[in-house]
Amino acid sequence: MLHVDTLHAHYGRAHILQGLSFHIAPGCALVLLGRNGAGKSTTLKSLIGLVRPTSGRITLAGQDIAGHEPHAIARAGLGYVPEDRRIFTELTVMENLEVGRLPPRDGRPPWTPERLFALFPNLAAMRNRPGGRMSGGEQQMLAIARTLMGNPRLILLDEPSEGLAPVIVEHMVHAIRAMRDSGVTILLAEQNLHFALAVADQAAIIEKGRITWHGPIAALQADPALREAWLAP
Amino acid sequence: MSALLVQLLTGLSGASSLFLVAAGLTVIFGVTRVVNFSHGSLTMLGAYIGWSVLTRLPRGPEWFILGIVLTALIAAALGALLETLLLRRIYRAPELLQLLFTFGIVLVVQDATLWLWGPNDLPLPRAPWLRSFVSIAGERVPLYDLILIAIGPLVLAALWLLFTRTRWGTLVRAATEDRDMVAALGVDQKRLFTTVFALGAGLAGMGGALALPDASANLQIDLNIITDAFVVVVVGGLGSLPGAFLASLLIGVLQSFGIVLLPQATLVLVFVIMAAVLVIRPNGLLGRAQSTARGEAHAFALVRPAAPVLRRLGLAALLLAACAPLIAGPFLLSVLTEMLIALLFAASLHFMMGPGGMASFGHAAWFGIGAYAAAFAVKGLALGMGAGLLLAPLIAGLAAALFGWFVVRLSGVYLAMLTLAFAQIVWAALFQAVEITGGDNGILGVWPPPWAADRRVFYWLTLLLCIASALLLRRILYAPFGYALRATRDSERRAEAIGLHAVHIRLAAFTLAGAAAGLAGGLSAFSKGSVFPNFISISRSVDGLLMVLLGGVQSIAGPIVGAIAYTGLFDLLLLATDQWRAVLGLAIITLVLAFPHGIAGSIHRLWLRGREA
CATH class of the missing domain: 1.10.3470 (ABC transporter involved in vitamin B12 uptake, BtuC)
Incomplete structure (x- = not known):
């Protein structure tokens, strides 16, 4: 589904991504694990085009998307849910969903507000509430729902569990599993290993802008030394 | 009493065309975050184009309406052209350079207008229906003033519907908050910005043309109207359409009374009101606190003392400057x-x-x-x-x-x-x-x-x-x-x-x-x-x-x-x-x-x- 090959990216003079490579098969859920500042968020931003990669190849379902405009990348089928959610605070829930709407893709049934309300029942009760008057958890659900409205082939989730109450995190786990079952490929950036174990089947560890380990998440779970080496603070 | 009424109506009618111009300015600012100095030039072009169109059309009211609509469309097209050719390139530049850039456009448009239409003021020959009066409370009120008074709220309502009831409007409001996120959701910002700019330019052109029967097309319109529009937008709250409407009513009425009561102090009065509003509400009447639009941050470069070489160069220049009168002639x-x-x-x-x-x-x-x-x-x-x-x-x-x-x-x-x-x-x-x-x-x-x-x-x-x-x-x-x-x-x-x-x-x-x-x-x-x-x-x-x-x-x-x-x-x-x-x-x-x-x-x-x- 997604192939990333020796990706480099800079913030000003800082070299953040230093030749990052990985790939995700269709229908998989890959989690990108790493410490603060390892380059997780920058990886996702480079994929969607908000950070312009300096070099490297990115293909989505066979289509080259490296260096394209964000809107073109989104239309090619990449969905992006940012870390800080970036809900439109002046717009209602329904209007937020409308901004995310794109034409259906590949003959699959398109996501509609009704289908999304079934996935996130909390949102159904607040259709006309402005985004600015929602809790953090509700905003996170809306952010995911808004991106699904674009019927993405692959969705990028930047730390969806961050700052959420345990009950809401539980809910998020169910929603992400349901999303995967409906055929959306998932790339997740996370610091929370427990959350990652609950939703992902593949894992990649990122350190100083490079992938240092790539494999099934069960292998990571079975190897405490590996976790210790790359993920301990 | 009735003289007051007439003055009030005159003020309200003037406010309408001011509102159209200010609304265009505030809409463009909301999305592109560019304070568009050349908005005044678009208004001036609206007046000139309106003059050229209306003087070629028959004099009936239906032709007048057609002429105004045509002028607005031409201005919108000019605005779209301006955006795609020039303004698009400076969205990421520091805001002062943007202001300066659009002022450059003002200068070019001034000379172009002078070249196309000549230096003389161009008054619109008034058709009979434009000269007719309506009797209100025993006073003769120009019919055209009443029409203008009605146009302001109508345009406000139309804009409100456009921004809240259409997908385009929803996208524009979303882009006003966070344009990068809108792009990441698959919306082409470039097209959105161009259409917003065209709308703003169309409003400016319409405002310029609508003011024609009461004034004339002249080369001072651009800077006069842009100053007023800046005041209106600041008083109303940057980005707020209802705010712009309220503020243009306030300023319009104030100016019309000021001219009668205190001709020398009209402008000072406007400033006093503006200052008073901003002291009580720093973000304008209906404005919210300004956050910088997401996805743009300007780091300021450090100011460092000059290198020794430069200092010596400066000292030499200074010595040269001190000796200059011994060599230089009077000119x-x-x-x-x-x-x-x-x-x-x-x-x-x-x-x-x-x-x-x-x-x-x-x-x-x-x-x-x-x-x-x-x-x-x-x-x-x-x-x-x-x-x-x-x-x-x-x-x-x-x-x-x-x-x-x-x-x-x-x-x-x-x-x-x-x-x-x-x-x-x-x-x-x-x-x-x-x-x-x-x-x-x-x-x-x-x-x-x-x-x-x-x-x-x-x-x-x-x-x-x-x-x-x-x-x-x-x-x-x-x-x-x-x-x-x-x-x-x-x-x-x-x-x-x-x-x-x-x-x-x-x-x-x-x-x-x-x-x-x-x-x-x-x-x-x-x-x-x-x-x-x-x-x-x-x-x-x-x-x-x-x-x-x-x-x-x-x-x-x-x-x-x-x-x-x-x-x-x-x-x-x-x-x-x-x-x-x-x-x-x-x-x-x-x-x-x-x-x-x-x-x-x-x-x-x-x-x-x-x-x-």
């Missing part, structure tokens, strides 16, 4: 005097906008106030030149402190718009107060006393005062106060958290800059022997900005180099061509496109790249 000497005055003017502006972070678009106000204070001291109070040169910075500084008290609480575009509006108001007040200032004729015969009447002596005096003041400003920047000033610019909250009083520090900087510009104005008065209202014109403020931006905001030497280069080039330009506006405008546009960080800034970047690679 060259007067050009050099002007250069020195420009140097102090630019240095004072740089002090405010570089380290102070307060981008002023009306810096000429302090220059002009200083000049008039000096002239008035000599001609009105019969004092000497010494007193005049003392009063110039004093009065200018006092005015800056008074006005600064409102302004330093604001930032970014609000501040730029307000300083511009204030300068326009000072200009108009001096223009109107004929008894004291001589109005357009200015104050003549402001010459230095016999001991300084020799051009050379006056040159040396100017050199002494300008260089000493510029060095003093530099010294202040490297004093603790200067560091505190830059701290409040870079992060007001963090500065306050370490115990700095941001408003006081900014106010002090504003006052100092005003006083220094006032001294430059005072010197200019004695150098020219006269003062005129054009000492405060927008173009003088822009001159200052060009000098600073040409040189680069980042260095203290920047404005000095810029002032010298600009004064020289401009004198040459005036000698060489009649179309100086178009040439200057094109030069501004090209410079901003080529060097989005100023000439010195761009060279500095190249130099850095060379060293660090």
Whole structure:
């Protein structure tokens, strides 16, 4: 589904991504694990085009998307849910969903507000509430729902569990599993290993802008030394 | 009583066309975050195009409506063209360069309009139905006034429906909040921006055309309407359509009553109201606190002391300047005097906008106030030149402190718009107060006393005062106060958290800059022997900005180099061509496109790249 090959990216003079490579098969859920500042968020931003990669190849379902405009990348089928959610605070829930709407893709049934309300029942009760008057958890659900409205082939989730109450995190786990079952490929950036174990089947560890380990998440779970080496603070 | 009613209706009708223009400005600003100076030019083009269209159509009301719609569509197309060809390229540039860029467009459009339609005012021959009256409470009220009064709320309602009930409107409101996120969701920003710009331009053109029957198409519309529209948008709250509507009613009615009751003080009255609103509601009547649009952050470059080589170069230049009168003839000497005055003017502006972070678009106000204070001291109070040169910075500084008290609480575009509006108001007040200032004729015969009447002596005096003041400003920047000033610019909250009083520090900087510009104005008065209202014109403020931006905001030497280069080039330009506006405008546009960080800034970047690679 997604192939990333020796990706480099800079913030000003800082070299953040230093030749990052990985790939995700269709229908998989890959989690990108790493410490603060390892380059997780920058990886996702480079994929969607908000950070312009300096070099490297990115293909989505066979289509080259490296260096394209964000809107073109989104239309090619990449969905992006940012870390800080970036809900439109002046717009209602329904209007937020409308901004995310794109034409259906590949003959699959398109996501509609009704289908999304079934996935996130909390949102159904607040259709006309402005985004600015929602809790953090509700905003996170809306952010995911808004991106699904674009019927993405692959969705990028930047730390969806961050700052959420345990009950809401539980809910998020169910929603992400349901999303995967409906055929959306998932790339997740996370610091929370427990959350990652609950939703992902593949894992990649990122350190100083490079992938240092790539494999099934069960292998990571079975190897405490590996976790210790790359993920301990 | 009924006379009051008529005046009220006149005010309301004037408010309608003002609202259309301001609505366009505020919509464009909301999405693109560009304060579009050339919006006034689109209004002016609307008036001229409207004149050309309407004079070719039959005189019936249905043809009038068609003509207005046609004009709005042409203006919208022009706006779309402007956006795709030019403005699209500067969305990521610093906001002051954006303002300057759109002012370049204003200059080009002025010359183009002059060339296409000629210098004369073009009144619209009024059809009979446009001259008819309706009787209300025993008073004859022009029918057209009533039509205009109805158009304002109708347009407001139409815009409201457009923005809340259509997908396009939803996307525009989302982009106003976070344009990068909208793009990441698959919306083509470029197309969205172009359509928004076309809508704003169409509104401006329609506003210009609708004002035709009560006025005429003339070359002053652009700057007049843009000042009013800035005031309306600031008073109403940047980005708020209902706010713009309320504010245009307020300003429109105020102006119409002011003309009857206090003809001399109309503009001052507008300013007083604006100040009052902003004191009570700093973000305007219906505005919200401005956050910078997401996805754009400007890091300010550091101001560092000059390298030893540059210092020696500066010292050499200074020695050369001191010896100049021994070699130079009288003409060259007067050009050099002007250069020195420009140097102090630019240095004072740089002090405010570089380290102070307060981008002023009306810096000429302090220059002009200083000049008039000096002239008035000599001609009105019969004092000497010494007193005049003392009063110039004093009065200018006092005015800056008074006005600064409102302004330093604001930032970014609000501040730029307000300083511009204030300068326009000072200009108009001096223009109107004929008894004291001589109005357009200015104050003549402001010459230095016999001991300084020799051009050379006056040159040396100017050199002494300008260089000493510029060095003093530099010294202040490297004093603790200067560091505190830059701290409040870079992060007001963090500065306050370490115990700095941001408003006081900014106010002090504003006052100092005003006083220094006032001294430059005072010197200019004695150098020219006269003062005129054009000492405060927008173009003088822009001159200052060009000098600073040409040189680069980042260095203290920047404005000095810029002032010298600009004064020289401009004198040459005036000698060489009649179309100086178009040439200057094109030069501004090209410079901003080529060097989005100023000439010195761009060279500095190249130099850095060379060293660090």
